[in-house]
Amino acid sequence: DAGVIQSPRHEVTEMGQEVTLRCKPISGHDYLFWYRQTMMRGLELLIYFNNNVPIDDSGMPEDRFSAKMPNASFSTLKIQPSEPRDSAVYFCASSLRGGQGWYEQYFGPGTRLTVT
Amino acid sequence: KNQVEQSPQSLIILEGKNCTLQCNYTVSPFSNLRWYKQDTGRGPVSLTIMTFSENTKSNGRYTATLDADTKQSSLHITASQLSDSASYICVVSPRGGGNNDMRFGAGTRLTVKP
Numbered sequence: 001d002a003g004v005i006q007s008p009r010h011e012v013t014e015m016g017q018e019v020t021l022r023c024k025p026i027s028g029h030d031y032l033f034w035y036r037q038t039m040m041r042g043l044e045l046l047i048y049f050n051n052n053v054p055i056d057d058s059g060m061p062e063d064r065f066s067a068k069m070p071n072a073s074f075s076t077l078k079i080q081p082s083e084p085r086d087s088a089v090y091f092c093a094s095s096l097r098g099g100q101g102w103y104e105q106y107f108g109p110g111t112r113l114t115v116t
Numbered sequence: 117k118n119q120v121e122q123s124p125q126s127l128i129i130l131e132g133k134n135c136t137l138q139c140n141y142t143v144s145p146f147s148n149l150r151w152y153k154q155d156t157g158r159g160p161v162s163l164t165i166m167t168f169s170e171n172t173k174s175n176g177r178y179t180a181t182l183d184a185d186t187k188q189s190s191l192h193i194t195a196s197q198l199s200d201s202a203s204y205i206c207v208v209s210p211r212g213g214g215n216n217d218m219r220f221g222a223g224t225r226l227t228v229k230p
Contacts, residue, residue: 004159043160043205043220091159105218107159 025094139206
């Protein structure tokens with residue numbers, strides 16, 4: 001199993017540009033999560049999907065952020081327009097219900113975004 | 117105010133020594149508590165998961181303990197190795213909030229020196 005795959009691993013862009021981050025979850029997992037990690041705020045959940053349907057997007061910072069999951073094997077997180085304060089590491093994770101009701105989340109390697 | 121507080125913020129120990137990382141939480145009631153290890157440049161990887169009724173859980177040289185009365189958890193690392201250098205993140209899921217509701221601590225940065 002290749003694990004959760006994210007691309008690109010690094011992205012440097014100028015303020016105002018559109019940024020698209022991509023994620024391929026582990027095959028068979030029915031939950032997909034997008035997180036953001038910064039030194040100041042740690043890990044923050046942005047949005048998560050169940051069976052390709054967005055369930056909770058209350059963590060999305062503002063309308064400049066949008067996420068889609070067109071099928072079970074692909075999701076995107078888009079920032080338009082990007083701002084310097086969006087600079088962070090963005091993680092995608094996927095999960096499947098575990099034996100005692102909890103969901104073991106498996107994280108991808110992350111995309112380091114730098115907005116100049 | 118963060119509902120999950122970790123201490124210390126950073127820690128340096130010599131290879132072969134033991135160490136203990138602390139996690140205090142105010143999430144209540146809670147469903148489960150997890151410890152993750154995050155290597156530099158990588159995503160977090162789960163070490164242990166404990167429900168509110170469990171007191172301890174081990175994973176090799178890693179042992180997590182939980183005191184639900186005092187709302188404290190600790191992660192004990194035995195006979196540390198250089199590869200233990202990483203950030204360790206405590207995560208608490210509230211009961212009733214859905215098993216995907218996870219409250220993250222800021223992490224403890226551990227450095228193991230030869």
